[in-house]
Amino acid sequence: MSDTKNPTDKTLSVTSKTLTLKRPVEQGVVRQSFSHGRTKSVVVEKVKRRVIGPGDVKEGAPAATTPPVAAPKPAPAPTRPPQRPGQQPQRPTQASSRPTGVVLRTLTDDERDARLQALTEAKRREGEERRQAEEDAKRRAIQEAQERVEREAAEARKREEDERRRQEEDRKRKAEDEARRRLGADAPGQSAAPASAAPRTEAPRRPDSGPSSGGAARPAGAGQPSGAPRRAPLNATVPSSRPRPLEAESEAPRVIRRPSGVPGRPPAPPPKAPKAPGTDDRRRGRLTLATAHTAEEERTHSAAAYRRRLQRMKGSANEPKEKLSREVVIPETITIQELANRMAERGVDVIRLLMKQGEMHKITDVIDADTAQLIAEELGHTVKRVAESDVEEGLFDEPDEAETLLPRPPVVTIMGHVDHGKTSLLDAIRHANVVSGEAGGITQHIGAYQVTSPLGGKITFIDTPGHAAFTAMRARGAKVTDIVVLVVAADDGVMPQTVEAINHAKAANVPLIVAINKIDKPEANPQRVRTELLQHEIVVESLGGETLEFEVSAKTGANLDKLLEGLQLQSEILDLRANPDRAAEGTVVEAKLDRGRGPVATVLVQRGTLKVGDIVVAGAEYGRVRALIADTGEQLKEAGPSVPAEVLGFNGTPEAGDRVAVVENEARAREITGYRERQKRDRAAARGVTAARSLTDMMRDLKEGTGRKEFALVVKGDVQGSVEAIVGALDKLGNDEVTARVLHSGVGGITESDVTLAEAFNAVILGFNVRANKETREAAERTGIEIRYYNIIYDLVDDVKLAMSGLLSPLLREHRLGEAQILEIFDVSKVGKIAGCRVLDGTVERGANVRLIRDSVVIHEGKLSQLKRFKDDAREVVAGQECGMAFENYQDMRAGDLIECYRVEEIKRTL
Known part of the structure; x- marks a missing residue:
């Protein structure tokens, strides 16, 4: 291996351990900040990349690494490293002059371009890193400035709080000193020892402490250098040989104030008191940025949070609790929400089971009892099926013991054709003049009266109208009666309403007594009446039958006493009995809305005794009996069996024919009336559906060019029976082209709400024996609504029929x-x-x-x-x-x- 260094080679250093590649490395410590004021010191290393260009190679230094381009090829001639500026030219040494055997290559154009590009990219990255470092430094400086401001503000607030506490303590101490001084001056036997009464917080005056005022204790340590150890005040640390008062022992610890010795400078904050063992070191109060950075201890989770975490971990690991089986009461219909509440289950679980059965429902939907039972049993509950009608169980027709039954007066209903003298006959019996108050000379109201027979017993009479429209009244009279008196005029014979009265008596299965009236007239023919009655299976005693007959005259009073005796004997044969010592039951004979007294119902008591203060239920209305008024107008405290009386106190006008019962409390009354109100609403909706035509019928009428016309009406009457009769008569009017539609019917005067309803449907208001007040009349005139008043049912029906005839196409x-x-x-x-x-x-x-x-x-x-x-x-x-x-x-x-x-x-x- 040659000693000559190649610029592209890395410097290899051989150590005793391993062969490593060295790079310049810088180490530093960075303090990381976490939530809740926690910090951590981390050691980081930064490796600097040294880029070496062609002219930056030092003599004897390793060259920078180049990016991995093409594989290096051997150069034909060695190259000398470029000399740096200011460097003396290096003379070739002996080692470099003699041949080494290593051939140095020159860079190709592609390699040189790649190296230059890599150097340019490295310089650009260094510039970006430098800018990023500068921006980070600026950001940190701004953040540190903000933190410093917040820290200073927190310290200022803390100083203010300490000063305020110190002032409060000074005021409190001064007040205590003054109190002790006064107590020592007033107490006998203590004038000889004034020193013992002085407050123990007062320190002896020292020459370097300056004057003190107000007897307040001077804080120790004033005037001492900052480096000298501070001494605690005498009253706080030095035990005194004098006995301390009991008040001083119960004092709270005072805040020690150590003012600095420099005038004009605020006092230094007191040192932190050493924490007692076992005290809680957790930070209290609100966590801010300043308090988080100035905190010396690490903020951790509270013990409560730790307990909650353990509880969640234990709760998830626990086994599911055993489900409780409940008895679920299911009515005929129930909402899904109510079913879930009764089972103590989630509504989504019930809906999930319904979806499994292929039914999509909302939580507010209503399901039937069978579906609810399947759901409840599927969830492991037992079911108890009940019906809404169960609220009426035990309300009516409870049997009485035979020994509790006592005789009661008979209830007699007067029936017959119109203008046959029924009311005149009853007036002659009662010695009254009711017929004079009837409009048109005909009875249009049902009445109940009680008279005394010649034999001494009481007899209750019910007078029914004879007009064809009052069929319902006659049916009610026959339903509550014990004996029916059929009045037939001797000069007129058997008429259609006479036949209807006979049918009502047969349907009620009550005995019938025939009273042949108007025998005083010259054209009277009683035998004709007896013969015509045979056609209707009525055989009188004179013809060998069992039906009693009396020829009477309401005008002359002939044979009236015989008629009363016959009624008394018939009642004795029937042996009429009732239990007066029980909750009252009865029937509403008539009802009306009195402007001064409110809803008034004429009630015929059939069983028990009705008393003032009882809570009664009649149909969909209930109330507390405020007053009982007899037919003669006198006040009653109670009404026994077979006694008719007007009852005041209902919250609404009941319907004629409703059964009346006394209940134990208002809760039961509201439950019963709520059920009946729902039933009534459902029946009304069913009638509306059946009365309405289908879409096919309407399309057929439009195609044919003809439509069914409706004559809209609003009917108001004086009593419920009259309104019922009018509505029944109007329903019978009309044909396939036109019909009468009663939008609203009620008892009482005509009100502005009736005018508003009539305006919405362009209807006509009919008033039967009632009137509209001034405001209602003005409202009707403004809106153009016609109000018609009637007191005879004939005229009302004829006018409506004529008006409906005008709607018929000619x-x-x-x-x-x-x-x-x-x-x-x-x-x-x-x-x-x-x-x-x-x-x-x-x-x-x-x-x-x-x-x-x-x-x-x-x-x-x-x-x-x-x-x-x-x-x-x-x-x-x-x-x-x-x-x-x-x-x-x-x-x-x-x-x-x-x-x-x-x-x-x-x-x-x-x-």
Whole structure:
């Protein structure tokens, strides 16, 4: 191996251990900062890359490595290393002059270009690294300045806090000293020892300490050089031989203040007190950048965080808890959320099971009881199926013990045809004059009264209307009654409503008593009534039957006492009994909305005793009984079996026919009424669905050009029974083309909300025995809504029927006038074609409708625009005469065509 060094070779150094390649290396220590104020010192090494160019090779120094280009080829002649500036030219030594056997090569152009490119890239990288280092230095300087500012601010805040604490301690100490001084001056026997009463915090005055004021203790160490050790104050460290007061022993540790000896300079901060063993070294308070950099101890996680971590690790390793099996109460329908809550399961688990069954649901969807039972059993729970109707269990018809039953008055219902004297007969029995208050002389309300019979017993009467519209009232009367009195006028005989009353009595399976009324009239014929009753299977006693009959007169009062005796005997035969010592049950005979008293329901108590203060439920309404009013107007404290009474206290107007029951508390009442309200809403929705037409029917009507018209109405009445009768009568009106649609019906006066509803649907408001107040009338006038008032149901039904008849399309009837034949066609300028015709039969009139018939086929239908006789216009042309005709908007006329002339008459239709 030659001693001559090649610039491309690396310097190899042989050591006792290994063969290594040396590079210049710089080492340094970098302090890393982490979160929570933690730091760490790291030793880093930086290797400098030395790039050696052709003119930078020192004598005897190794040349820089070049990038790996093409493999070096041996050069034909050795090259000398370039001399550096300022270096003396080197003389060839003996070693370099004599031949070595190594041939030095010269660089090719590609190698030289590659080396120059590598050098340029190295210089560029060095420049970028230098700029990056400068930017990092600037950034660090800015960050250090910010940290220094924050640290100074934190120190200033700390000094202010210390000063504030010192001042508070001084004020507190001065107050304590003053208190002790006063206590020592006031206490007897202590004037001889004033020194013992002096505060122990006062230090003896020293010549170098300066004057002290206010008796405050002077801090020790003042005036000492900064390097000298500071002495603690006498009151803090030096034990005193004098007894210390009890107040001083309970004092909190005071902050030691050591002011610097330089005037005008703030006092130096007190030294940190040594930490007691076992105290917590963790940093308290908010962590800021300044406190993190000035912290001497390392910030670590709290013990609570460590415990939480251990608990999470243990919790994940624990075995799953055993699932509890619950008894789940499932009603007829339930939401998924409610089902999950009752099972104490997650809603997503329930939805996942439903998805496995192929059903997609949301958590708010409602599922049936069967699906809910499958889900609950799948999750390991037991199921208890209940129905919503179970809330009414035990509310009605609970049997009573035989020994608790006592006799009760009979309930008698007066039924019959309209204007047969039912109310007059009842007025004669009660010695009242109810019939005078009835509009039109007919009864349109159901009433309940109680009278005393000649035998001394009580009899309850229920008066029902006789009009055909009050079928529901008569049905209710027959349902709650014990005996039915059929009133038939002797001069009129059996009528349709009489037959209906007979059918109601048979359906209720109650005994029937016939009262033949108006026997005082000259045309009265009681025998005719008996004969007509035979056609309906009613055989009276005079004809060998079992039905009682009485010939009475409401006008003269004849045989009324016999009628009452017969009712009393019939009730004794029936042996009517009830238990008065139980919760009351009954039926709503009538209900209305009184402006001064609120909802008022006429209730007939059937079992038990109704008392003031009871909580009652009637249909979808409930309330607490505030008052009981008899038919005579007097206040009652309680109402027993078969006693009718007006009940005040309902939160809404119940419907006539609803059953009434007393419940134990309001919670049960709300539960029952809530269920009934839902049932009522569902039934109303079902009726709306059935009443509505399908889309196919609507499309068919539109295609045919005819649509079903609706006459919108809002009905308000005085009592529930009248409103029910009116709505029932209006539902029967109409046909396939027009129908009456009752948007809303209710009890009470007409309100502004009714006007708003009528305005939305362009409806008419009907008031039956009610009126609208001033504000409602003004609102109706502003919106153009018509309000009609009625007190007789006949007039109301007739007016609605007449108004609905106006919505019917008129009936078109064709009336033939005559026929003419075209003889010749004339073309007239500015007029068009004129047909010369001869009238074959009848007459032809100007303006009439015509048909053009060609070969027995109707070619055109229109109107006759011109009719001339010679050159003059003619109103009509009779048979046998010739005339000229012109059609409206039609010119295709030929000789030989027939013209048929006719008129169309509109006939108004009625329901």
